Amino acid sequence: MAEYQLYCFAQSGNAYRAALMLNLIGADWQPAYVDFFKGGETRTPKYRAEVNEMGEVPVLVHGAKKLTQSGVILTYLAERSGKFKPQTEDERLEVLRWIIFDNQKTNGFLGPYRFLKNFAKPPGDPAVMAFLKGRIDGSLAIVDKRLAGRTWMVGDRPTIADISMCAYLYYPVDEYGFDIAGTHKNIGAWLERVKALPGWKHPYELMPGHPPNL
Numbered sequence: 698m699a700e701y702q703l704y705c706f707a708q709s710g711n712a713y714r715a716a717l718m719l720n721l722i723g724a725d726w727q728p729a730y731v732d733f734f735k736g737g738e739t740r741t742p743k744y745r746a747e748v749n750e751m752g753e754v755p756v757l758v759h760g761a762k763k764l765t766q767s768g769v770i771l772t773y774l775a776e777r778s779g780k781f782k783p784q785t786e787d788e789r790l791e792v793l794r795w796i797i798f799d800n801q802k803t804n805g806f807l808g809p810y811r812f813l814k815n816f817a818k819p820p821g822d823p824a825v826m827a828f829l830k831g832r833i834d835g836s837l838a839i840v841d842k843r844l845a846g847r848t849w850m851v852g853d854r855p856t857i858a859d860i861s862m863c864a865y866l867y868y869p870v871d872e873y874g875f876d877i878a879g880t881h882k883n884i885g886a887w888l889e890r891v892k893a894l895p896g897w898k899h900p901y902e903l904m905p906g907h908p909p910n911l
């Protein structure tokens with residue numbers, strides 16, 4: 698049994714944050730596949746009683762500890778490994794600020810948009826898709842501006858703010874119908890820098906369940 702188990706599935710950008718961090722820090726980890734689509738596993742009483750009362754992935758199991766919320770998992774792994782860890786109080790607060798913005802606004806809208814476009818039955822109502830696309834455009838513009846003239850989201854080295862922000866940004870362009878990296882040059886260049894970190898892998902390589910069982 699590996700040191701860490703991560704409940705996840707390949708299409709989850711929220712889980713990708715945790716999987717990517719585990720790989721980047723060189724942790725001994727293994728995925729525990731969650732049948733989100735066909736099995737509706739996160740909505741079952743068993744999952745909510747035994748795995749996560751919030752009915753979500755990712756869930757990180759480390760010995761007797763069971764952690765959920767990718768921001769919490771990233772913080773825990775950064776503190777344990779000393780890698781991608783904000784160093785000062787100001788940096789810690791700044792990293793937290795971007796993780797919350799990312800969870801709510803950036804990937805918080807990209808995730809549902811991509812789900813409704815590719816996996817939901819029936820697919821998303823056009824009015825809902827238009828609303829989400831407007832929010833996505835606004836938020837990506839903010840992140841692109843943040844990255845203008847900077848190498849990383851916070852400070853002068855990669856931190857968990859970068860690992861969080863990548864959540865949904867490496868999935869294929871055709872799953873969105875728009876090219877995020879191509880139309881946001883600073884985001885595009887930063888995604889290449891993250892990709893160059895030793896241990897980086899695409900979400901479809903890192904987590905089980907691609908192609909999905911719909």
Ligand SMILES: N[C@@H](CCC(=O)N[C@@H](CS)C(=O)NCC(=O)O)C(=O)O
Pocket residue numbers: 708709710711712739740752753754755765766767768800808
């Ligand atoms: N803020 C959470 C979001 C987690 C989340 O929404 N996960 C989705 C999968 S991508 C989920 O498990 N949803 C369960 C459901 O909708 O039933 C995090 O960052 O961990």
